[in-house]
Amino acid sequence: MAHYFSEQPETASRPASVDLVLPDLHLRLETDRGVFSPExxxxxxxxxxxxxxxxxxEGDLLDLGCGYGPIALTMAKRAPGxxxxxxxxxxxxxxxxxxxASKAGLGNVRAVHxxxxxxxxxxxxIWSNPAIRIGKQALHEMLTRWLTRLAPDGVAHLVVQKHLGSDSLQRWLGxxxxxxxxxxxxxxxxILKVTR
Incomplete structure (x- = not known):
């Protein structure tokens, strides 16, 4: 079965779009099947x-698990430098x-594997809505890999659903x-805030 955390989704493409409306921005984003929350x-x-x-x-910011980009584009819009x-x-x-990012004129986004x-x-x-459904071990490996790259004064914010283990994840991080x-x-x- 194909998942949004597959490298090459096998799900047939069906392009669509969604609107991201926040108090400080409005972006129309292209989506597609085979990515997280396309509707x-x-x-x-x-x-x-x-x-x-x-x-x-300024500096380097990270959207971990970007999907079609709502978090990355919001970061880029709010921090153009x-x-x-x-x-x-x-x-x-x-x-x-x-x-x-290109359509929104945000040249400060680097979308990379x-x-x-x-x-x-x-x-x-680091801002992330992490892929909880990849399983606990894979999630822990992913978070360990990227949280170790926080700058000394860096701060990560993770959003996790309560019944998908936010409290146990907070304990594990500690x-x-x-x-x-x-x-x-x-x-x-x-929303979990994580620092060194």
Whole structure:
């Protein structure tokens, strides 16, 4: 079965679009089958974008699991002087993010496969609606890989549904030596803030 976390989705393409409307921006985004939440902006993503403080205005920022780009494009719009790395394993999602960034005139977005981020790059902010459904072990490996690339003053914000394990994830992060706190809670979603 094909999932949105497959590198090459086997699901037949059916292009569509959604509107991302936030108090400070309005973007029309191209979507397609085979990527996460193609019919609408996911509730968790919306909660994240409406709850987190503005990103740093310069440096490297990361959208971990970008899909078709709503988080990356919001970061890029809110921090035009920063470089936003939009990463995913899903090639269809990366192509959509690239097109959506181009259409929105956001030249500060780099949509790249997870294995194509240069090694020395560290991130001042990580925003993510992580792919919980990849399974606990794969999720932990993914978070470990990218949280270790937080800059010393960097902050990650993760949105996780309460009944998909937000509280146990917060505990696990603490056990790994991260400072993890619940920053917001809305519509059965938690925003976890993670720092060194």
């Amino acid at each position: 609408r902006i996911d509730v968790g993503t919306r909660v994240l974008l409406e709850s987190v403080p503005p990103p740093p205005q 920063a470089t936003v790395w939009a990463i995913d394993v899903n090639r269809r999602g990366l192509e959509l993010t690239e097109r959506n 997870v294995d194509e981020v240069p090694e020395g790059v560290t991130f001042r902010a 056990e790994q030596g991260w400072q993890a706190s619940r920053e917001a809670s809305r519509a059965a979603y938690r």
